[in-house]
Amino acid sequence: AQTVTQSQPEMSVQEAETVTLSCTYDTSESNYYLFWYKQPPSRQMILVIRQEAYKQQNATENRFSVNFQKAAKSFSLKISDSQLGDTAMYFCAFIEGWGKLQFGAGTQVVVTP
């Protein structure tokens, strides 16, 4: 069964606009961690943001922010003021305690001029 679900295969956004990527996950644990990674055309995986489940405050990193809804098991990523360099595949990932990192299928984001 898929533990991490990204329901949007591709999203297009214009420069300077905002785009939100959805991610849902499934767990019965209380101790877990969530991540967003981006993979640009170079294929280098880059950590965008990390969220600890025990923290209620949503993580932010410059133009990237998350909306962590623990009860709904939702972890969406908002990219503000989109730039051409944000064009990449974005993977939501999840790890329970000492378990292995599990990735969603990815969402391809294309930023257009």
Added chain:
Amino acid sequence: GAVVSQHPSWVICKSGTSVKIECRSLDFQATTMFWYRQFPKQSLMLMATSNEGSKATYEQGVEKDKFLINHASLTLSTLTVTSAHPEDSSFYICSASRTSGAGDTQYFGPGTRLTVL
């Protein structure tokens, strides 16, 4: 900080030969390293987890005799694809974490594209 390198970035080999891929953590000590495989337009698939000085733990369906992993030091792990065949052609990515603690962030290498002729 948290830079991971891989070498080579791409390699072409003949069927039946072995290929070694190196993964190094450049500015931190990596207690745990991971090896992933990624097919075009797909997500990452974990192949194995290795801790320094210990035998690697392989995921179900991954042949440990074909994909030899050695985590010889806190900064180096190697993946050797033995007797490579065209179906082994793929993009291999390593990652490293500072600890084996719960939820420790994994930092990824740039990947190695393997083509087996």
